[in-house]
Amino acid sequence: MFRMAAPMALTELGWLTMGFVDTVMVGRLPDSATAIGAVSLGSTLFITIGFFGSGIMLGLDTLVSQAYGADNVKECHHIMWNALYLTLALAPLMMGLALATLPFFPHFGLAPALVAQTVPFLRALLWSALPLALYFMLRRYLQAMGIVAPVVFALVSANLVNLLGNWALVYGHLGLPKMGVPGAGWATCISRTYMTLVLASAVVYYDRKRKSGLWKASRRLDWDRIRQILHLGLPATLQLLMEIGGFTCATFLIGKLGAVPLAGHQIALNVASFTYMVPLGIGSAAAIRVGQAIGARDVAAAARAGWTALIFSVSFMSCAGLGLLLFSHQIARVYSPEGDVVQAGATLLLVAAIFQLFDGMQVVATGSLRGAGNTRTPFLANLLGYWVIGLPLGGWLCFSMKLGAVGMWIGLCVALVLIGITLTAVWQRMIHRLSQEEAMPESETNPAQA
Secondary structure, three states, X not given: OHHHHHHHHHHHHHHHHHHHHXXXXXXXXXXXXXHHHHHHHHHHHXXXXXXXXXXXXXXXXXXXXXXXXOOOHHHHHHHXXXXXXXXXXXXXXXXXXXXXXXXXXXXXXXXXXXXXXXXXXXXXXXXXXXXXXXXXXXXXXXXXXXXXXXXXXXXXXXXXXXXXXXHHHHHOOOOOOOOOHHHHHHHHHHHHHXXXXXXXXXXXXXXXXXXXXXXXXXXXOOXXXXXXXXXXXXXXXXXXHHHHHHHHHHHHHHXXXXXXXXXXXXXXXXXXXXXXXXXXXXXXXXXXXXHHHHHOOXXXXXXXXXXXXXXXXXXXXXXXXXXXXXXXXXXXXXXXXXXXXXXXXXXXXXXXXXXXXXXXXXXHHHHHHHHOOOOHHHHHHXXXXXXXXXXXXXXXXXXXXXXXXXXXXXHHHHHHHHHHHXXXXXXXXHHHHHHHHHOOOOOOOOOOOO
């Protein structure tokens, strides 16, 4: 589990570092609160839409890992080809949906200066829709078969591309125009295209190295495989949408409070996302290891993988929560030198420290359940946790009780506590049920379908 989880966690951290670089680079522009807020709004909206399309590929965690666990590499390739066709169909829809939101920005009740910088930033980011979707599909395919080195390399090296792009495009170096905030969007777009090319090259390289028959596998459009991907991927991506959309909604609501609260929210959200990326990588490893064990019909190995991943995640997030409690001001000061922005971010980091443990529980339990073929329960838990309980509570505390951004974050904290406890309990029940089914010699049911 550690050999799989460590590179996956590093990959997720590398992914988020791009957002960190964008935020820090524009944070040194004049009026840093507005610049940071523009990156926050644009990135959050795009990720919400982009991950809805790309997140469907989470179904590959189940399908490819279980096929690989059953020693059916030919089926892994066949699934990948059909996932490619689905990706090519989804990417234009993602881009069109994000583009359709642009005319509505002036009507969101946001400050005109914030809108003026957010819209061009988002226009640049839109062109990364297809590279992002292809990257996500290729990544799930490779790591489900235990190939993680190129995934890590792609993210680490892409961060250097993004850093150079920000330096050149935001501030006008290397003979390029000084674009300000939109330059950060173009740098991210270039780095995502680079990542996709790296993973596509890795797919070809490992096929030749292993002689696995990628080009000999059936490339026909298989509607049964498409339906399987959608059957597993749609609930998984809806779960992501409920989670990311919850924070997106919170971002827009806090944006009504002004540039400083929004900048503080972006700082806390960025830091909380950093700590979240480690258990997210562990959860991806859990999905793969659990899926491979289920494919090999070894429920005991699946249980060990899931619980080991949970121990890793809880241990890390406990340390992360302590770090946020002790060093909230120092962390916030990395993002902005302005005292009021630092204070706003540090206050929200104290709330984030409380939910670290439960955030780690829910994301690993989600990965373990996905590996076993259950993507519906995490979706329902996030729907109820964020949209029925967390956001209404946060909105009431924020506006009616006059607690501002802190009230909104308290609502999100309550949601994460409830989701983490619920999904961990569901994982325990699932493993108990699968163990009972495995003990029945007459049962030949597929655990992923049970």
